[in-house]
Amino acid sequence: SGDSGGGTTDGGVAKVKVGIIPIVDVAPIYLGQKQGFFANRKIDLTMESGQGGAAIVPGVVSGQFQFGFSNITSLLIAQTKNVPVKVVTNGVASTGTAGKDFGGVTVRKDSPITEPADLAGKKIAVNTLKNIGDTTVRESVRKAGGDPSGITFVEMPFANMPAAVENGQVDAAWVVEPSLSAVTAAGGRVVAWNYVDAAPDLTVAAYFASSKLIADDPDLVKRFTEAMNESLAYADAHPDEVREILGSYTKIDPKVREALTLPKWPTEINKPSVETLSKLGAQDGIFGSATPDLAKILP
Amino acid sequence: MIKRLLLVLGLPVVLFVTWYAASANSENFYAPPLRQILAAFVDTWTPERLRADVLPSLARLGAGYLLAALIGIAAGVAIGANPRLRAAAEPVLEFFRAVPPPVLVPVIMLFAGIGNGMKVIVIVSGCVWPVLLNTVEGVRATDGVLADTARAYGLTGAARLRHLLLPSASPQIIAGLRQALSIAIILMVISEMFAASNGLGFTIVQFQRSFAIPEMWSGIILLGLLGFGLSELFRLAERHALAWYHGLRDAQRRS
Amino acid sequence: MLEVKGLRKVYRSGSREVEALRDLTFTVAAGELVCLVGPSGCGKTTLLRCIAGLLGPTSGEVTVGDRSGLAIVFQEYGRSLFPWMTVRDNVDLPLRQKKVPKARRRELVAEALTAVGLDGTESAYPWQLSGGMQQRVAIARAVAYEPSILLMDEPFAAVDAQTRADLEDLVRSLWQRLGMTILFVTHDIDEAVYLGQRVLMLSASPTVVQDELTVDLPAERDQLHTRADPRFVTLRTRVYSQIQAAKTGTASGAAGELSSADR
């Protein structure tokens, strides 16, 4: 079925499906939908929540979804394999402030690890191997003067990390909100702010579309991008509304929702930070022998 | 021999040729031409790769499967032979049976950590069911006259188990073991989606995530080949273990 | 010793309810050989199952000396053999359960199979044998067991006349040699009279003991002479008429009188 570029149009209104992961990062699109930024541009938005790239990217490529949400490193990998997708606008970015970011490397209260360099040679949990987590954590260690080559990364869902750290199954875990709050609430400490260490104001994720849609229906892409940018800006300016909207599509505990650290939602993609991620990835060998062509993946 | 080879390979060859032809000009990123997949197969599954990824998987698979067979048969006999126990245990077992492994894994991780033990338990947790259910049903279906004979001659306890219940349930137990084999492979893949750093399932999932689609398909083909190879082994074992049964069933059919 | 007192058995399954046995009372002394006859479906198999402890009575009581020395030959011989075992193993298994030493077991198995005329089939599976051969395996199994109580449910139904005669003599000689208690169900009236010290006759359903008859033939019997004995003929005629009475439902009173006068 449908590789129909802009979805079915009904009185000029385009039905648009967006593949997202139901986490804090995508709050702007929900907020924007609520504020009518998409309806104003004749976009009838539906969110399809998947667990990650494995479900979202094929959906976008085949036209089942018009847009998707993915972290930058995954998109860079996709580019090296010539997956026909392209970024349309920014998704989410690091706050750039150590101590106040939405993700970091945590350890148990009584852990001997106190600074990033201590992570060398340890076992660290990340949500996906060979992706943005491990490359940026290595960079933190490297910058602190440690040797990242001996680190063992273990893959597990964020939700499991607090327990794994607590039980000593791993020495440290890279977690993001809301699991980060759970760890610190249980007395865990953050020893490294990997996003902050990797690059200033790191762009973490972006919205993308298939090359086919971009070629066939540039107007829809333009309208979506505008609406998205408006949403991003609105979210950045209204943290309270963000915390409120989280209650509608996540099950984050209301108390945690009030306290958790929100990310930044700039409308511009921080190109140098993407270049850094590309360099880090290449350094860690996650692109194989290829190097991502940034011009082909970024707008 | 040649006839058997023809029977075994006939349909697969036809299907592969069809696939090859149908996909030759495929533009779809996720459904590449078989040509590419086969090329990727050769490049990917080098002997080192097999040793590093397939061997650990097979070890976990073997351990999980054997454990599941043991538990399934032991518990199945106990439950099948004892209606009260069955009444008490069945709802709890059905409860766990309905919980999907991907959501069960985190719970298992709580208790079993993240090492090989966890993966083996995940395999067991999934493939014990067909063995258990079939054993229960097989034991329940033990012929009444035969059971009476055993009782009359004082076959109780272990002897009853060894000489009556197990052999008479064996056709169904074997059916369960057969089912469990392919489920074990499936769960091997699922278990390696969590906290793994090597293994066939892990590798396939990595390929999937890194958009190495021909390599991913080659991994799926390897899974299929693995399943086929194991089932051939199984068939040989079954021929041996159920010789009496096949003889009995074929006795009059062969004319 | 075997004692059945007021035994009643009702089968209930779903809405169907069958009173297989109404009220049975009789005893079999230790070392006695008693034959049991009765119309088809009157509850003979049910009775044996109750005696063997395989079926609980609905009411009444069954007392058996020592069940551990009890062997039974089922009417459904085919289904009572283990299809996954060879003939030898089928006969051997109960002996192993009884912890008979290996050498003795080998001896017993070989003897029993020879006695029933099954030499050379030791390593065949039951389903490779003819019906009569299967039945003889079941007999051999019981015989090799050297039971103190032997229950046999139409054990010779599937064998030819000559083999049947041989097996009858086998049962009598075993009985005399080992002094066991035997309860023998048969449809063949001549066989009942030829074999037994006593013949118990069951009525048609609702089943009670219709009559019993002491067989006052000499202990030494043989196929030719015993069967030609005029006393034998009288006895068999009496059983025959009793059974016919049972089938047609004639009250057992008169006939019962007749035979008891005979004892």
Added chain:
Amino acid sequence: MLEVKGLRKVYRSGSREVEALRDLTFTVAAGELVCLVGPSGCGKTTLLRCIAGLLGPTSGEVTVGDRSGLAIVFQEYGRSLFPWMTVRDNVDLPLRQKKVPKARRRELVAEALTAVGLDGTESAYPWQLSGGMQQRVAIARAVAYEPSILLMDEPFAAVDAQTRADLEDLVRSLWQRLGMTILFVTHDIDEAVYLGQRVLMLSASPTVVQDELTVDLPAERDQLHTRADPRFVTLRTRVYSQIQAAKTGTASGAAGELSSADR
């Protein structure tokens, strides 16, 4: 019409090889009632299976007029009944397969069950019946089918003497009424002589036709008088001695001469 020519059947399974039938040749004319006797394990069941087309001969030939009108009562009566069907359905099913109209089917089923004495068990399952009752269900099924060729493998082995006599008369009256061809395997020599127009005697393994005997008794037979007929006694004695000869392996020559002089 039924013709068996040079029939040989060897069972092969694994290393075991059994020559069940060596060389059988005989014919049964249309509408004839022939009884078949022979020692246990000599291949009678195997022969019936070959005739019914359930088993291919190793060599030789079996010609049967029209197999579509053939019915068979198996020796393993218990296993030949479908446990998932009631007695009524077991008897009815072949008729449905034959596309007999419903009303007629109901009639045939009821008649057949009454004839074998099983009124009132229509809605029971086979495993709720006694051995003899199960066997009678199998007989009723064959009888209701109104076959043109009827093969019966020890069909009365599990029923009591009186029922057996009744069933014997039933078979003869059906045969006379419907004019079917019947091949009847039995171990009871009296039964063979009482029922048949001819008795075929098989030898022990290696199996050949050892002898055959024409039963020159009047067509109207009844249990009391026929069995008392001196001719009957002569005939049964002859069959008995032949079978004994077969068992002990005596060459069939002399005995064969004897009986052929008799024909």
Added chain:
Amino acid sequence: MTAVGAAAPRTAPGGRALLGLSGLAGLLVLVELLPRTGIVSDSYLPPTSRILAALADEAATGAFWVAVGDTLTAWAIGLAIAVVAGVGAGVLIGAVPVLRAVTASTVEFLRPIPSVALIPLAVLLYGSDLGSTLLLVVYAAFWQVLVQVLYGVADVDPVADETARSFRFGPWARIRYVLWPTALPYVFTGVRLAASVALVLAVTAELVIGAPGLGAVIAVAQTSNAITTMYALIVVTGLLGVAINLAARYAERHFLAWHQSVRGEAPS
């Protein structure tokens, strides 16, 4: 001396249900005690009481019931397709020896391919609609039924089959009256296996792909670190499994009343 008196009454059907409930109750108590005694931290495995409270909260929302409905719909349709296809193919393949020989290797090749590996394919074809859930459900459940049917068909009693042949039953009648009833107990086991596999895959597909249903709700709970809610939802899938099994058992008692396994347990 051994004496047998009147038969002791066996477990009545009501008693059976009671036993089953007590088994479940035991599990609940265990889960209550594990965290309470500190064997595992209650933030990772909350006690039964908290899970049940969360379950009650969930059950009060309409969205929850919609999700349950979605999951059950996908389950029922997927299972129905898998059973019909599995039984049909199984009987056909089982009854025709040549077909069996020809397809055996292909079946063994396809069977161990995990549904999860087919997720990209499913998304490619159906996005995150019901279709992709169904594809995964049917693919996984089909094999369960097929293999059971194949073994069941092989279990036909030769004497019963010969009886049918001797009465000139056609192929269809032999399947209908001999092969099918023999295979039925195996089919029941197959359907029970398939029913839970279908449920497992319906939830898994929703979890990973995000098709609407319980799985999607679980995914949200997981990413939101809402552990208690997650367990509550797992309990729901488990309870669905118990309910499905109850229905299967009921059907079995009805359709297999003649079978040794059922009649053997009738009170005697």
